[in-house]
Amino acid sequence: MRDLALQAAGVLAIAVALMHGVIAERRVFPGARIEPGWTRRLLRMVWQASTVDWVVVGALLIAAPGLDSPTARQWIVGAAVVIYGYAAAGNAMATRGRHVGWVLMAVVVALALAGL
Template sequence: MRDIALQSAGLLAILVSILHGAIAELQVFPRARIASPRIRRLLRMVWQASTVDWIGIGALLISAPALGSESARHGIIAVAIVAYGYAAIGNAIASRGRHPGWCLMGAVVGLSVAGW
């Protein structure tokens, strides 16, 4: 059961990441007024770096049960809890709880804890 929770956390993590990247490209950056093309490109790359990182963490969560190492499993889960927990808290504070992202990221944290 804990393997299923961990793999579900990984799938949800990847889904949230893809949504995060798509929303940025379709809604945030087309409306953003950033005068310098260089700064605009930098902000886009920084934003999408978290998207790529979260996809990587999701892939690790999915593969953790197959690694056969409890210490590796716990290390992957700990990183996922910190990364997604920080993002969930930051999203909830910044959006005053009005954006669904913090709930989805919180669900990744909860499923990761269940897979411990």
């Protein structure tokens, strides 16, 4: 059951990350007026860096049960809890709780902890 919780956390983590990236490219950046151009490019890459990071964390959560290392499992879960927990808290504060993103990220944290 613990393995299934970790793998579910990983799948959800990847789904949240991909939604984050797609929403940015379709809704946030097309309407954003950011000058100069290099600042716009930098902000876009910083935004998408978190997307890539979250996908990698999701992949690690999926892979963790197959590593046969309790220490690796603990470190992966710990990293996921920090990364997704911080993102969930930031999203909840920034949107005053009116965005589903923080809830989904909090579920990733809960599932990851259940997989310890």
